[in-house]
Amino acid sequence: MQIISTDKEYTYDVFMDDFFRLMGEYNILESGTAGYSVLGKRIPFIRFGRGCRKILITGAHHGKEWITAMLNMALIEALCRMYGEGKRFGETNMIEFFNTRSIYFIPMVNPDGVNLCIRGLTEDIPTFTQSRLIGMNAGSREFVGLWQSNIRGVDLNHNYDALFEKGRTMEFAAGVYGPGKGRYSGEYPESEPETQAVVGLTKEINPDIVIAYHSQGEEIYYNFNGKCxxxxxxxxxxxxxxxxxxxxxxxxxxxxxxYKDWVIEHFNIPAYTIEVGKGENPLPLSQFDKIYSDNLKAVLCL
Incomplete structure (x- = not known):
């Protein structure tokens, strides 16, 4: 029976319920805590495999891209199921795959932003923070389907130390002057606890390959500042x-x-931003099966 919920919006609560069920079902998995969000939500990571080739995969840097957290979790479940059944996937022997690779997943980097995008302003958000969010949102209380940033209005995928000041200059030119629903990179690199969590785990793991899942466009970005x-x-x-x-x-x-930029700059390893699906974020769940199928094949190639 499938564990991961793929038929409804992937809130933090749904994600954590799936996380605990997945960990309870598959004792081959290991997990830990990368850090905590601004509102104190745990940001867990999951490890599949025991090998020396280390791969780090992230999802949901952006609130509107919560489908990538669902993708991360569905990929983990698929890997576990295929390993348990001793299946081959094309030329991939799953026993060998498990013993030669360690794949670390941070499925939901931005839990506060995901919940704000799906549920809007809720009682668990402090009153002061709600007022500040409304101010960032041009006085509007409408957040559902619109919010990319974290709860402080920082775009987490522009908060890494890689041409940060150049990015700030471009933001100003584009009319982005402060916190909001997207594009604002923050006061300084790694100003946000969610970014710090990803940076900390990346340094601890010292991976060989990194993939950051985003949506949309069906595109793969593989370089930074003209190099890879x-x-x-x-x-x-x-x-x-x-x-x-x-x-x-x-x-x-x-x-x-x-994130991909920072990894290339500081680790000089292959790192990719993979934009899944096509259309307007948040992507509809009707696209999930294709996104999942395409990217399961990709992960098994690593």
Missing amino acids: ARGAVNIAQTLARATGYKLIEADGLTDCSG
């Missing part, structure tokens, strides 16, 4: 064949202060 690590293009081409997505060279704001 040795072997990164070959892996990108493999991912593109598996998913059917286009390879894109980052430029402009997509080439500043993102």
Whole structure:
């Protein structure tokens, strides 16, 4: 029986319920806490595999992109199920895959932003914070389907130390001057606890490959500031064949202060932003089966 909920909006509560059920069902998994959100929500990580090749995968940096948290969790469940059944997936032997790789998932980087985007202003958000959010939102109380940032109005995927000041300059030119529903990079790199959680776990793991899942566009970004690590293009081409997505060279704001950018800059390893699905965020659940199928093939290529 399938554990992961794929038929409803993926709030933090649904995610955590799935997390505990998944950990209870599969004793091959390990888990821990990367950190906590501004509102104190736990940001868990899950490890599949016992091998030396370390891969780190993230989801839901952005509130409107909660479908990528669902994707992370569905991928974990699929890997566990295939391993338990001793199945092959194409040329992939799952026993060998498990013993040669350690895949770390941070499925929901931005739990506060996800809940705000799905549920709007709720009683668990302090009154002062609600007032501040309304101010950031041009006086509107409407947040459902609109919010990308964390609860402080910082776009977490622009909060990393990689051409941060250049990104700030571009934000100003684009009319982004402070906290809001998206694009604002924060006062300084890693100002937000969610970003700090991802940075801390990345440094602790010291991965060989990183994938940051976002939506939408069916695109794969593989470089930063005109450069990428040795072997990164070959892996990108493999991912593109598996998913059917286009390879894109980052430029402009997509080439500043993102997680993928920071990883390439500071670790010099292959790192990718994979934009799943097509359309307007939040993507409809009707796209999930294709997103899942495409990206399961991709993960098994790593």
